[in-house]
Amino acid sequence: MSKLSPWSKRSAAIGSIAFLCAALFVACSDDDSSFATRPSDWSSSSVCDDCDDGSSSSAKSSSSSVKSSSSAKSSSSSVELSSSSRIGCKTETEDNCEYGELVDDRDGQTYKTVKIGDQWWMAENLNYAFTDVPYSFREITSDSTSWCYDNDSDNCTKYGRFYTWAIAMDSVGIWSGNGKDCGSDKICSPTYPVRGICPEGWHLPDNGEWDVLFTVVGGGSKEEGKVLKSTSGWDDYYTHIGNGTDVFGFSALPTGGRSCYGGKFNNESFYAIFWSSTEYDSDYGNAVSMAYAFDYAVLSKEEKPAGISVRCIQN
Template identity: 50%
Template sequence: MKRAFAICAVSAFLLTACGDDESSGFTTRPDEDSSSSVCEDCDDSSSSSSVTPQSSESETSVSSSSSAKSSSSKNGDAKSSSSSAESLSSDASSISFFEDGVTGTMTDGRDGQTYKIVKIGKQIWMAENLNYAYIGVPFENGLITFDSTSWCYDNDPANCTKYGRLYTWSAAMDSVGRWSTNGKGCGDETVCSPTYPVRGVCPEGWHLPTELEWGRLFILDGYTSTAAERLKSASGWADNGNGSDIYSFAVLPVGIKNPIEGYVGEGFCTTFWTSDGDDDYYADAKTMNYNSKGVSEYGFHKNSGFSVRCVRD
């Protein structure tokens, strides 16, 4: 795993925000076999067993009236949402399984914010970046002092509405144990052993994705080298570096909060935290750039400010 303080390809002469244009696949934790994970996403077993009923803290719904991709876009094997939907429901919510790219919404019961969600493979993902205001936990590490552990890009509230918030790894993992104990103690200058899945800062019933879960998303259709192009939004990226967004995942070029340089990279790149720590100072993250179709991976310094996407338990 390469390590970086927080860089991104902004121009041929200046690297200032998220990563480089190197395309890569993904790595797994030592106890997980990447080859078996591919088969899990490719078999025909029922996906309903991998989703747990939602609690009353958040509500989830997926509607078949959403614009689904045609079966031809999935090599002819996509199932019709009108004939093959399976559902799982509880008193608080219901969710149905349709073909990839069908979107719905969920509501975070903590602050009432509603997010788009999307089914891709066997996973249900947020189709927007998390915007929960994890504040009131100051960060201090040597000469680096922050008034909080999550921010709006450029300290502009309008950017939180547009992009979601940027979080340190300790905030993304909920290292203080505000919502669960699975990531408690996973902060800067700490090697921890979280209990997976790590809810972290995500709403109840959702969690911070592992490297393996990001990897399952990237290998769909077998094209790891073009994953970013398929997941990036169809507009907003610099120099026409837009994606096809075929799964309605809508990755926007948020930029990041660099611990040294501050807010950099808007329009050029975005980086997402995983729940996998690397060592005392670094945790694993995934980067998409305007000038690359692939996804780069690095061990980034834990006090960087990156975006968060949550995946359903």
């Protein structure tokens, strides 16, 4: 596991507390209530010791290439900390963000991209349909290791797809060998950057790259989530926080995710969670989370067979 920055240390501490609370809740209740009362109900303390999340499955290989309107490269070592970078590039009346376009030749889908600091990010969640790979966790099975919320294709158009950590890392080595064998029940040694399931020329961000993003947009303000969350769709019934300002064009949507317990889809309008390519341990991958109830972003650990969103960053 890579060394954590001060932001990650703070986030890890918050995430660990949320995780422990969730584990205690699971121990006391059998219901499937939302993150409004259970902040992380697919991150439980149970070990996924009988999962097949696609980490050892074979799949059809397909070629992929990317076209982008910019040749700028992302950087995990250069952080812009000017006051203008923290203010953002969008207001209610003007949008001065620098956008690009990413075409995934595997399926022809086009994604909006945005430059934040020195990094180029997808401004939408990945929606590449990695299918025909069986999933099994306890009694729950599926013919796919990527899903649309509620198995509704319209939600894939809206939110992108959810992926297990093994598939996000491309553990079977279809597109690159950098994340090969990074599945459940094992410690892996990826070679960074990990392309994973991302289109060619892009990769799954690691903890350090997420750190750079949050430092640029937050600058220690603890409002990383607020400025990256979309301006609509977030629940605010309990907290009156809800929507973000999206002043950097990142447009994080409250997608929720897919639990590996019961295979249920949970917490639409409450949470946005994105995989990191940095492993936590043999059973958990790192992820970053934004929520309806707070303005900051946290580093959390999520069980590898859970279905979570993917945002890619340019090489």
